[in-house]
Amino acid sequence: MTAQNRKNIGFLSFGHWTPLPQSKTRSAADVLLQSIDLAVAAEELGADGAYFRVHHFARQLASPFPLLAAVGARTSTIEIGTGVIDMRYENPFYMAEDAGSADLISGGRLQLGISRGSPEQVIEGYRYFGYRPGDGQDDADLAREHTRVFLEVLKGEGFAEPNPRPMFPNPPGLLRLEPHSEGLRERIWWGAASNATARWAAELGMNLQSSTLKVDETGQPFHVQQAEQIREFRAAWADAGHDFQPRVSVSRSIFAITNDLDRAYFGGGGDSEDQIGNIDASMRAIFGRSYAAEPERLVEQLAKDEAIAEADTLLLTVPNQLGVEYNAHVIDAILTEVAPALGWR
Numbered sequence: 605m606t607a608q609n610r611k612n613i614g615f616l617s618f619g620h621w622t623p624l625p626q627s628k629t630r631s632a633a634d635v636l637l638q639s640i641d642l643a644v645a646a647e648e649l650g651a652d653g654a655y656f657r658v659h660h661f662a663r664q665l666a667s668p669f670p671l672l673a674a675v676g677a678r679t680s681t682i683e684i685g686t687g688v689i690d691m692r693y694e695n696p697f698y699m700a701e702d703a704g705s706a707d708l709i710s711g712g713r714l715q716l717g718i719s720r721g722s723p724e725q726v727i728e729g730y731r732y733f734g735y736r737p738g739d740g741q742d743d744a745d746l747a748r749e750h751t752r753v754f755l756e757v758l759k760g761e762g763f764a765e766p767n768p769r770p771m772f773p774n775p776p777g778l779l780r781l782e783p784h785s786e787g788l789r790e791r792i793w794w795g796a797a798s799n800a801t802a803r804w805a806a807e808l809g810m811n812l813q814s815s816t817l818k819v820d821e822t823g824q825p826f827h828v829q830q831a832e833q834i835r836e837f838r839a840a841w842a843d844a845g846h847d848f849q850p851r852v853s854v855s856r857s858i859f860a861i862t863n864d865l866d867r868a869y870f871g872g873g874g875d876s877e878d879q880i881g882n883i884d885a886s887m888r889a890i891f892g893r894s895y896a897a898e899p900e901r902l903v904e905q906l907a908k909d910e911a912i913a914e915a916d917t918l919l920l921t922v923p924n925q926l927g928v929e930y931n932a933h934v935i936d937a938i939l940t941e942v943a944p945a946l947g948w949r
Contacts, residue, residue: 609947610948611918611943612916613652613918613949614651614652614653614654614682614685614918614919615642615653615654615655615920615922615935616655616656616687616920617642617665617921617924617931618657618659618921618924619639619657619665619924620635620664621635635665636670636671638924638928639654639665639924640671640678641928642922642924643675643679643682643684644678646932647680649932649936650939651682652682653683653684653685653919654675654682655684655686655715655717656671656672656685657686657687658686658689659690659725660690660725660726660733661724661725669703672684672685672710672714673705673706673710675710676707676710676711677709677710681713682713683715684710684713684715685714685715685716685717686716687795687813687815687919688717688718688719688794688813689717689721690720690721691719691720691721691746691747691748691750692730692735692743692746693730693735694718694754697757697781699754700754701781701782701783703716703785703788704758704782704788707785707788712787712788715791715793716793717794719794719795719796719813720743720795728743735750748804751808752808755808758792760780760784760786760789761778762777762780763778764779765779790848792810793811793813793851793853794808794812794813795815796813796833796837797815797818797889799832799833802814803837803840806850807840809846811852811853814830814854814855814911814915815854816921817889817890817891818833819887819889825878826878826890826891826893827892827908827910828910830854830892830914831910831911831913831914834852834854834911834914835914837852851917852917853915853916853918854912854918854919855918855919856894856909856919856921857894857896857920857921858894858895858902858906858938859894859895859896860899860902860942861896861897862899862937869923870896872896878890878891878892879891879893899937899942899945900945907946918948922934
């Protein structure tokens with residue numbers, strides 16, 4: 605195995621909960637506490653990352669920073685992150701303070717995925733949070749403007765005029781937001797659904813998160829389009845001349861069938877083909893397949909996935925409602941039964 609082949613492998617949880625008897629997560633408290641426990645278990649298994657999705661107005665994980673801080677306090681090595689925070693809803697100044705705090709608590713392990721987000725539970729839900737696009741702008745412009753401000757503030761440079769008679773003494777010059785976490789600016793990721801937004805993220809010096817959904821731009825298989833998106837991102841990064849190397853993640857639903865319970869849950873083989881659908885009335889999207897098979901078969905299938913080969917980080921989407929113990933088993937099976945055979949471990 606070479607360092608080039610090794611992949612960071614983590615999990616991505618959407619944090620669903622529902623008050624039904626068959627669910628292991630019947631409340632928001634269940635999801636939050638089990639998310640912390642799963643991150644601890646994943647670290648003990650040797651996983652590299654614990655990532656969480658953010659959805660508002662839904663029975664899913666929402667406000668990420670209390671959870672990230674709690675995970676950071678309970679773990680010591682695993683990366684903690686999001687995939688993704690919807691920037692239409694965010695105050696970039698307050699967010700910079702929260703992110704700085706969570707990163708300092710974790711000792712600099714935060715990997716923060718942000719984006720425009722996806723269609724939500726509520727029509728233009730960001731308006732309830734107090735945000736509206738400017739004249740002649742749309743919600744994508746709103747997200748990008750919040751992002752630009754957030755990235756600028758994360759640099760840690762002073763911008764605010766100090767009070768000449770403050771309650772506490774100030775350092776000289778303009779003031780920055782505190783707490784500031786050095787290095788966090790280089791650990792911001794953009795969730796891109798198109799090649800153009802991937803190039804835009806590269807120009808701004810953000811790492812790339814590419815999900816199991818992408819705008820269908822060529823009609824080719826999902827993993828082929830995603831691999832091309834990654835290559836365009838890296839080319840744009842090189843052209844921008846940033847002074848650090850970018851990272852790229854892809855997420856996949858992958859289940860190794862190793863026992864009867866796996867077979868009961870996923871023995872149907874998953875969605876073996878890509879799916880085509882519409883994100884909204886104007887955008888045709890392609891959804892990547894999921895993988896579910898015995899380890900030997902999984903190795904054969906995953907070796908053909910061009911986007912996984914291009915990425916340095918693989919996020920395993922987990923069925924969080926099946927509970928911590930089962931999801932730890934799902935992660936462990938990939939780490940021990942699949943990853944070594946592919947040279948990822």
